[in-house]
Amino acid sequence: MKMLCKVFIIAICFATTLNAQSGVYVNQWEIPYTHVQQLEQYYQLDIQPGRYWYDAKCGLWGMEGGPALGIMLSNLNLGGPLRADASRGRTGIFINGRQINNTERVQWQQLTGPITPGYYWLDAYGNVGYVGGGAITNLLQLARQQSSGSNSFYRNFYTGTGSGGNSDGFYIMGKDWSYSKF
Numbered sequence: 001m002k003m004l005c006k007v008f009i010i011a012i013c014f015a016t017t018l019n020a021q022s023g024v025y026v027n028q029w030e031i032p033y034t035h036v037q038q039l040e041q042y043y044q045l046d047i048q049p050g051r052y053w054y055d056a057k058c059g060l061w062g063m064e065g066g067p068a069l070g071i072m073l074s075n076l077n078l079g080g081p082l083r084a085d086a087s088r089g090r091t092g093i094f095i096n097g098r099q100i101n102n103t104e105r106v107q108w109q110q111l112t113g114p115i116t117p118g119y120y121w122l123d124a125y126g127n128v129g130y131v132g133g134g135a136i137t138n139l140l141q142l143a144r145q146q147s148s149g150s151n152s153f154y155r156n157f158y159t160g161t162g163s164g165g166n167s168d169g170f171y172i173m174g175k176d177w178s179y180s181k182f
């Protein structure tokens with residue numbers, strides 16, 4: 001009888017863990033707790049419950065209603081489809097179908113100069129172009145050119161990750177891990 005009770009308790013705990021709500025929403029769909037754990041293990045950080053958007057075409061992500069806060073692997077089967085209003089933008093500039101907000105428009109224009117409202121695509125390699133056309137430029141190359149000879153640092157206090165670098169190399173860091181190339 002004791003053995004049967006132990007097996008029953010273990011089964012209840014296992015089922016509760018599988019059915020546990022994560023509180024993590026991506027593109028308005030709740031992500032299963034087990035998937036959140038896998039992402040936390042891969043990225044070595046704690047994912048806070050909240051409402052996020054994720055652009056699978058390029059890997060950008062942010063808080064629902066806000067600008068991009070970071071980048072992760074692209075093409076993950078994560079959440080629902082990316083919505084045009086995910087960032088509550090009103091700029092007329094659409095990146096992979098998401099209308100960016102003014103904060104993000106200013107950030108982009110620091111790299112590219114003025115941006116004409118319209119529909120653009122962005123891939124995981126930093127290539128960007130008009131929807132239906134070829135690449136216009138590469139944002140990673142523009143960022144490297146602008147940072148040549150200067151130091152930069154970025155810290156995302158929501159995720160606890162940071163990055164920085166200069167013309168000699170870069171580093172990224174998270175909870176209990178870091179990587180650098182100088």
